[in-house]
Amino acid sequence: MNRKRSNGASPSAPLVLEVDRVALSYPQAAGRTQVLGGVSLSVGAGEFVSLLGPSGSGKTTLLGLVGGLERPDSGRILVAGEPAGSRPGLAAYMPQQAALLPWRTVQGNIELALRIAGRSREEARRLAREGLERLGLERHARSYPQVLSGGMQQRVSFLRALLSPQPLMLLDEPFGALDALTRQEMQEWLLSLWEQDRRSVLLVTHSIEEALLLSDRILVLSSAPATIVRELAVPFGRPRRRQLWSESAFGELKEELYQALRRERGGSGEGRA
Ligand SMILES: Nc1ncnc2c1ncn2[C@@H]1O[C@H](COP(=O)(O)OP(=O)(O)OP(=O)(O)O)[C@@H](O)[C@H]1O
Secondary structure, X not given: OOOEOOOOOOOOOEEEEEXXXXXXXXXXXXXXXXXXXXXXXXXXXXXXXXXXXXXXXXXXXXXXXXXXXOOOOEEEEEEOOEEOOOOOOOEEEEOOOOOOOOOOOHHHHHHHHHHHOOOOHHHHHHXXXXXXXXXXXXXXXXXXXXXXXXXXXXXXXXXXXXXXXXXXXXXXXXXXXXXXXHHHHHHHHHHXXXXXXXXXXXXXXXXXXXXXXXXXXXXXXXXXXXXXXXXEEOOOOOOOOHHHHHOHHHHXXXXXXXXXXXXXXXXXXXXXX
8 A cells, every 4th residue: 555645635645545447337228338437536544535426427336346346347446455346345335224234233233243354252342332332322232223213323334334444434325314404413423533533435425515514525426427527625624513514615615516516417406415
């Protein structure tokens, strides 16, 4: 992992993710459909990068490639210097729905993830307990996931990803299924937690505000076949607070990103994030 970033805020940070001219097509009834048309991006160590793009532009597909679930037709993806998919567990993945095992308690779900990652039984138990305490979730340790609210399930899911040892976290619309108020609470919760830990994150989101609040850099994908059409280094210092939303610079960047997305979608701007 000696390579250095070629763009973004911290020129000396090593790269945790390198996506180089990645293309992918899927078979269709007639021929193939090109989804990714040569995407290049990077995430540095301790960097929070968000991906915005029109619906169907290939954001989830891209995360799947980085997670090693699929192989690109061409191009190269390195996670911590290793080809994506060359071995399991290079990246931690948090989907929109928590996907916790219903027959295991909250603590049991986290312990299992740690055991799969190679921790001993005792270590897994200790780390899970400490993590739950740190996140204020200890009272739910013995609960089963289905009795928790959606927001609480996502907190557990995030803790599971946070405790796993992978150098990169992939978050795919993690708050997309939550109501607006819970979503805001979760963003603030994630922000304060991430600012303590500074893991490398690639977040897919439909919310411009969410991307601006959380990220160091924002990348905008074009509609399919997708390429990166806009890169924005978010200029706000850290720690950040939600009060940022009311600042004029926040509003201006939001408008700029909104225009970029609208151009890509080719629409009138209805359904603004
Ligand atoms: N396994 C597959 N086989 C065929 N087509 C697929 C497959 N997976 C995804 N696609 C197509 O690839 C395109 C990109 O899908 P993807 O889910 O990555 O987009 P997205 O940007 O994440 O969308 P959204 O924002 O709506 O979640 C879509 O047109 C989708 O129908």
